[in-house]
Amino acid sequence: MAGFFEGLSPILEGIQEAINLLIALDPQIFRITALSLIITLSAVLIGSVIAIPLGSVIAYGKFRGRNAVIWIIQTLYAFPTVVIGLIVFLFLRNNGPLGALDLLFTPQGMIIGQTVLVLPIITGLTISALAAVDLTIRDTITSLGATRFQFLISALKEARFAILAAIALAFGRAISEVGAAIIIGGNIASPGNFWTSTRTLTTAITLETGKGDIALSIALGIILLLIALVVNVIISIVQNR
Amino acid sequence: MIEIKDVHKKFGEKKVLKGVNATIERGEVFTIIGPSGQGKSTLLRLINLLDKPTSGSIIFEGVDIHRSRDQQAIRRKMAMVFQKPVVFNTSVYENIAYGLHFRHADKTIVQEQVEHALEVIDMVGFAERKAKSLSGGEMQRVALARAMVTEPELLLLDEPTANLDPLATHKIEELVRHYNRESHTTVIMSTHDMQQGQRLASRIGVMMQGMFAQVGTPRDVFASPSDREVANFVGVKNILIGTITDNEKGVATLTVDGITIEAVTPLPIGTPVWASILPEDITLLLSHGKFTSARNVFTGRIVHFAPRGPLLNVTVDCGVKLSATVTWRSAEEMKIKLGDEVRLSFKASAIHIMADAEPGA
Amino acid sequence: MNFKKLLLVLSVMVVVVAGISFSGCTTPAPPAATPTPTPAPAQEDLLIATTTSLYDTGLLDHLGEIFGPEYNANLRVTSKGTGQAIELGRGGDVDVLMVHDRVREDAFLADGSGVDRRVFAYNYFIVVGPPSDPAGIKDMSPTDAFTTLYEKGQTDPSVVFVSRGDDSGTHAREKLIWKQAGYDYEQVRASGAWYIEAGTGMGTTLNLADEKDAYTLSDIGTFLAYKTDLDLVPLVTQGDDLLNVYSAMIINPAKYPDTKVALSKEWINWLISPEVQQEIGNFGVAEYGQPLFYPARDNWELLGVSQTETQDPIP
Numbered sequence: 001m002a003g004f005f006e007g008l009s010p011i012l013e014g015i016q017e018a019i020n021l022l023i024a025l026d027p028q029i030f031r032i033t034a035l036s037l038i039i040t041l042s043a044v045l046i047g048s049v050i051a052i053p054l055g056s057v058i059a060y061g062k063f064r065g066r067n068a069v070i071w072i073i074q075t076l077y078a079f080p081t082v083v084i085g086l087i088v089f090l091f092l093r094n095n096g097p098l099g100a101l102d103l104l105f106t107p108q109g110m111i112i113g114q115t116v117l118v119l120p121i122i123t124g125l126t127i128s129a130l131a132a133v134d135l136t137i138r139d140t141i142t143s144l145g146a147t148r149f150q151f152l153i154s155a156l157k158e159a160r161f162a163i164l165a166a167i168a169l170a171f172g173r174a175i176s177e178v179g180a181a182i183i184i185g186g187n188i189a190s191p192g193n194f195w196t197s198t199r200t201l202t203t204a205i206t207l208e209t210g211k212g213d214i215a216l217s218i219a220l221g222i223i224l225l226l227i228a229l230v231v232n233v234i235i236s237i238v239q240n241r
Numbered sequence: 242m243i244e245i246k247d248v249h250k251k252f253g254e255k256k257v258l259k260g261v262n263a264t265i266e267r268g269e270v271f272t273i274i275g276p277s278g279q280g281k282s283t284l285l286r287l288i289n290l291l292d293k294p295t296s297g298s299i300i301f302e303g304v305d306i307h308r309s310r311d312q313q314a315i316r317r318k319m320a321m322v323f324q325k326p327v328v329f330n331t332s333v334y335e336n337i338a339y340g341l342h343f344r345h346a347d348k349t350i351v352q353e354q355v356e357h358a359l360e361v362i363d364m365v366g367f368a369e370r371k372a373k374s375l376s377g378g379e380m381q382r383v384a385l386a387r388a389m390v391t392e393p394e395l396l397l398l399d400e401p402t403a404n405l406d407p408l409a410t411h412k413i414e415e416l417v418r419h420y421n422r423e424s425h426t427t428v429i430m431s432t433h434d435m436q437q438g439q440r441l442a443s444r445i446g447v448m449m450q451g452m453f454a455q456v457g458t459p460r461d462v463f464a465s466p467s468d469r470e471v472a473n474f475v476g477v478k479n480i481l482i483g484t485i486t487d488n489e490k491g492v493a494t495l496t497v498d499g500i501t502i503e504a505v506t507p508l509p510i511g512t513p514v515w516a517s518i519l520p521e522d523i524t525l526l527l528s529h530g531k532f533t534s535a536r537n538v539f540t541g542r543i544v545h546f547a548p549r550g551p552l553l554n555v556t557v558d559c560g561v562k563l564s565a566t567v568t569w570r571s572a573e574e575m576k577i578k579l580g581d582e583v584r585l586s587f588k589a590s591a592i593h594i595m596a597d598a599e600p601g602a
Numbered sequence: 603m604n605f606k607k608l609l610l611v612l613s614v615m616v617v618v619v620a621g622i623s624f625s626g627c628t629t630p631a632p633p634a635a636t637p638t639p640t641p642a643p644a645q646e647d648l649l650i651a652t653t654t655s656l657y658d659t660g661l662l663d664h665l666g667e668i669f670g671p672e673y674n675a676n677l678r679v680t681s682k683g684t685g686q687a688i689e690l691g692r693g694g695d696v697d698v699l700m701v702h703d704r705v706r707e708d709a710f711l712a713d714g715s716g717v718d719r720r721v722f723a724y725n726y727f728i729v730v731g732p733p734s735d736p737a738g739i740k741d742m743s744p745t746d747a748f749t750t751l752y753e754k755g756q757t758d759p760s761v762v763f764v765s766r767g768d769d770s771g772t773h774a775r776e777k778l779i780w781k782q783a784g785y786d787y788e789q790v791r792a793s794g795a796w797y798i799e800a801g802t803g804m805g806t807t808l809n810l811a812d813e814k815d816a817y818t819l820s821d822i823g824t825f826l827a828y829k830t831d832l833d834l835v836p837l838v839t840q841g842d843d844l845l846n847v848y849s850a851m852i853i854n855p856a857k858y859p860d861t862k863v864a865l866s867k868e869w870i871n872w873l874i875s876p877e878v879q880q881e882i883g884n885f886g887v888a889e890y891g892q893p894l895f896y897p898a899r900d901n902w903e904l905l906g907v908s909q910t911e912t913q914d915p916i917p
Contacts, residue, residue, distance in 0.1 A: 010831070093690075093693050093695050094693050094694040094695045094858065094860075095693045095694065102860075104695050105649060105678070105680055105695070105696075134325075134327060136323050136324075136325045136327045137327050137329070139286075139291055139321075139323060140321075140323065140327055140384075142291060142316070143289050143291060143316065143319070143320065143321040143397075144320070144339055144340035144343055144387070144388075144391065145313065145316050145317035145340060145343050145344065145391065146343050147313065147343070150343050154329075154339075157329070157330070157331075158329060158330055160330075186680030186682075187680060187681070188649075188678045188679060188680050189663065189678075189679065190647070190676060190677075190678045191663070191666065191667065191670065191676070191677075192645055192647075192670050192675070192676030192677070193645065193647065193676045196647055196676070196678060197678075198680075207658075207681075209805070210654065210658060210803045210804075210805045210806065
């Protein structure tokens, strides 16, 4: 068995090869990264469009079972992504209820899976952000004569930085998950047609590591880390305003 | 303009307002004074339709506001400034324009109004500043401008200067006066600062234990408090408790704690009463000084000095402890010090007497 | 605010891109040199489910690069364990199934899930183990080797076997060899600490076996790909029980009418055509010094299948 330092050298070699691939702008890496970004950005966008209004209604609504609803949403934060993948897979496959839509093994199907993943996070954090808007500010908005809709928009504006941070967080979670992406997407290369490929950063790393192509895996891993870094920077900037 | 009829408000088991009644006239400045936590903010919030009374009604321009279908329209005729200075997370300009945007006002009109408002509050040049970077006093001025720019008929202010320094407080009071005068806006303002209540109000409501203990002009309240609690709260000094022992054609003799005072009152002999005298109405004289024609002259020793800004409150023990107010200059000229023997005199007509509702309390 | 504008631009970009993606636009074929009055036929996608051990060799990607342009097709391949791939086939979620498990393939055809099987390649599984070979199984027959491992594993702590344990084709083969050797598989699983179930892919299983200086059954392709990182060496490489036969089947259009039958036929017939069979036989030689696959054509007797399956194009 290799000693510790002998064992390190293949890793270092791998890192070096990875950096070469990145510098050379390897087209495969480019495709995989582009697809990851497109899928996750779409999912976060769609998720936000649903979650933010939903969160607004729940945050300031007075209805029976409101606390239960919030509790359920917060429990869903930690919902295992692979289980989300399984459920969506069962729905999208040919024999499933939505089989006629032909969405299994497509990027659109992956977007659906990731949207399901981010919905509880964005909804729940929107609710927290809105609840944190100072009561006096809320009273001021009301007393200035806002309609219900104007009130919600104003409260959202006041909470905008917290909500943006929530969106960035959701983005980070979605782009780095692998369970649902593999089950729903199938990790398909689809060389002839970029728009039907389903090989993203995380699924590709799984594949390439299994195949023994360490350099490529490391390169993709570096990119994922860079993306996580950028997301974190955005969250920090936003929180310091 | 506003009638408050028997308004009660309960929060769970806690009764905060227990039957508030008042009528507020158009164009007046009505201040609500009272100890903290006794319902002032709650009442204002009820008027502003931020909350509903448990029972009772508030009639605004003939409409029962809590039973109206168009509460939105009613709310848009009012504006409120809160105790905590709050601004929206945007520029000063946008803050002031906030309410106008809700009303879908035309851009040019908004600009006119906001620029005019900035002039009034003396913050021209602040338009593009981030509102959150302002001081507390500046924020409240913006809040006031924000409220007034929507041209409300009624302006509500909930202890607006409670968290501000005296200079900022003064500016806010100036602005409130300005708006009341120039725009004829009716103002209802709550405060725990007695002097402020006196300075600004056309009428004052004293709220104690969730209802108005007294409503009247500042003079009414401070010179003729309707009961001992009000008197206590408004800081009336020199409260004496006793009984009327003689009364000849309105000139009564009242025995209080062993001293005899002459006062003017129709109350009959034997009535238990309480009386108060404003320190300003008591003259301090040297022991062997000027002669006075006042009916009530008492001799005693100085037991306490209390500075009151430009004046000096001197407490003299002449059987009962009475406080008189003198200027610093007078004090220096008379060379009075603790322990000195002095005389206090006051006119019979200066005594405010009320029958004691709770004798022996 | 600059930040807001950036966000707006980003959102618009995403919406545009997602919109294009959702409308199912395909990348256009290379523009024709001369403008033609009729538009070129759209490129067709073929969805194939296969096993990880076949896909990880890179054979399918390589063949797809040739087949695609020639037939104006786009091969979309998803690789799973054999069991999962078969499930996808059974559910009609793919067009073609390419696996290497005769027994389960027979069941698949029998229950009407698949049609038109053709055998297109074969190679051998190998039993690999530590260079020291503590159990001494080198060059034994597969069943003898397994028997020896079972017996020695109970008593000799340096004899360890790692199983795929994951319903894959390789795992199925391992179970078959145990059966041929006369053992009940459940009995083997419960027989002691010498038998480890990895529950994972071939690459990880090899790494695990390497860590533990253990024996394992592997497909030749994955082993060659990992060889330089491992200390393990091939010990048993011959024997009918190690024969690994690769087939392709079309998902039954009678059951799933959406199956792309025409293109599937083209693909499979192409696979068994003489030129491609030769290509398959050459694959990997340059890189590994030995072929990863042998052409099935002409070898139907060895493989124990019908001649039709190796040579006759699907009508």
